[in-house]
Amino acid sequence: MAREPMAETNTAQAAMGLQARARISLRQVLWGLVLAISLPIILVAAGGFYSGYRAEQQAVDQRMQETARAMSLLLDREIDKSVLVMRVLAQSPTLASGDFEGFYRRVKDVRLADPFWIALFEPDGRTVFNTRVPYGVRLPDSNRVDVLRQVRDTREPHVSNLYTGSLSGERLITIDAPVIIDETVAYILTLAITPEAFQNIIRDQRIVDGWNAAVLDRSKRIVARSRAPERFVGQVASANVQEALAASSEGIIQSVTLDGIAVRTYFSQSPAYGWSFVISIPTSELAQSIERSLFWLMILAGVVLGGLILAALLARAIARPVDQLVAAAQALGRREAVSGPDTTQVLEFDTIRTALAEASADIRQHERDREDVLAQIAESEARLRLALNAGHFGSWELTPDTGTFITTATCRANFGRGRDEPFTYADLVASIHPDDRAMQAEAVAQAIANNTDLHVEYRVIWPDESEHWIRVSGRARIGANGQLSMVGVSQEITERKLADERQALLLRELDHRVKNTLATVQSVASLTRRSAENTDPAAWNAFMDRLHGLAKTHDLLTTTHWQGALLEDVLKNELDPYQDTIRQRIRLRGPKITLQPSAVLALGLAIHEMATNAVKYGSLSVPDGKVHVMWALTSGSTPPSLLVEWAESGGPTVKQPERQGFGTKLIQRGLAQQLGGEIKLDFAPAGVRCVITFPIATLMTDADEATETRQRYAS
Known part of the structure; x- marks a missing residue:
């Protein structure tokens, strides 16, 4: 205890000695550093003009890129107009009736890009008429048979690239549209447009003199051009532009035009038809602002360089003391002893170093005292933590x-x-x-x-x-x-609680589903026994078929873990064995509806009976017979209901049955009694029609899902 005042006196004397030997204070060093940094910053601010130039150039780039993008969309709209006109003309009643002369007069009155002409071809290339010549003049067959066949096969309009007509020698762009009559492409309607239509689009933009704008087709061939179109229309765009369009749908590049002018080019490709709009500005116009700023940029670089040199010299004055303090702080962080106060030539740094040395000595003493206590606590906590974590x-x-x-x-x-x-x-x-x-x-x-x-x-x-x-x-x-x-x-015991609840739920659900299935089998067996007593030789086979259909429905429910099944899947499960390869014999149409397991079993048996009857006596007994099954949710009834309609067509003539068959009984008992529905059977001569109506509450697995489906599909 007697040594502590002496130690404090020695420390104070050492601090006074350091202050006497320090030649410069930290504040003075910092003021010099601020001055060295501020001078270049003030001068660099004068270089804001360069940022302004860059901002102006970016604004020009953005504006020109947006112009190119807008023009490419305009190309799509112009082509869409012609495609729409061709679609409308292709649906003309005069074509369907074969009145080609009347259709010729109507086509002559159409207002499209001028000059143009419209021709009508058969898919094999034979020319019916061409508006360039009077109606009735015999014309040679088209030499674009491949394109006509493509339109016939795809049943979609086709827009060509720029090409030279073999008969007229003109540069043309053609739009071919299919004329569909009775689900068959009977004719091809062709619209021919000259590049002049696209040349007018460029003229309307009033491109600045010295700039260049061009329209390119999908093959990167020039369709229209603002400068010297008579010289360059029909030529392929420059290699730089072709490579850029191949790599991206829009962008900016440095290139050289076909007439040898260095330009900055902005391009955009239309999203619908793949045509492109290109606009170019000579680089000489853009380079003038750079030349004006280059002189000031060089002066600014010299000023900044001088400021950096000055800052480096001043930084050296504080770098060494800072390094010494960093070394002392790192030693303190590693719990090492900090050496005595060697002067750093900076007053404040020497004071900090002395404080670090004193803190190091105190920390080491406290650590020794704490280590003994922590060792005892750590052992106790480790045992407790191990038990809790386990x-x-x-x-x-x-x-x-x-x-x-x-x-x-x-x-x-x-x-x-x-x-x-x-x-x-x-x-x-x-x-x-x-x-x-x-x-x-x-x-x-x-x-x-x-x-x-x-x-x-x-x-x-x-x-x-x-x-x-x-x-x-x-x-x-x-x-x-x-x-x-x-x-x-x-302790969280959620999983244990849920496991107990799931076990109880599964036991109740298993008991309920087994009883329902046994009741269904008992009903089928009872009705089959009555048919067998009436000397029906096919009763046993029918019984086995029904059990097989019931098993298939159980398999469908098993795949969904007995959470229900889609109505469409239930129908496909029973009807797919009778479907043709192009899936036209049996057609299913209706919204997405999920049924409860009980509804799946009842409806599956009913559809099985309807399909069996159709295969034996109805539309599925002949190759051309068809079955249409449609369903919808009705919102007008109370309560809301599901309506399912079975309609047969193309089969043998239907006769009213003399007695009610087993299948009819099964449908009425299985569906009407189990689900509270209503069944209407109509034995019309053209084909059997069955309409089944059930309350949604007995069918749907989720009331929210029923409401959402009803809102979208209710009739």
């Missing part, structure tokens, strides 16, 4: 008098909180399910009042609104200061 327990401590609530990360995780998220006892109570709060509060109060153990299970609501089960155990204790507290552990 059982996935979170520990907690509650002090009722002060409301202090201490929890571990695992405990907070049990209640849906993050590792570092604040969690008070009020937060815990608020997270408990409202129905369980009274029970939890009573259990805690009794444990504290009776000094007994706490064991309670309750539900909690996590911040994400999910529900979980928690088991909490605890014990009251009196601390060294006489204060009452309770400590314990928490």
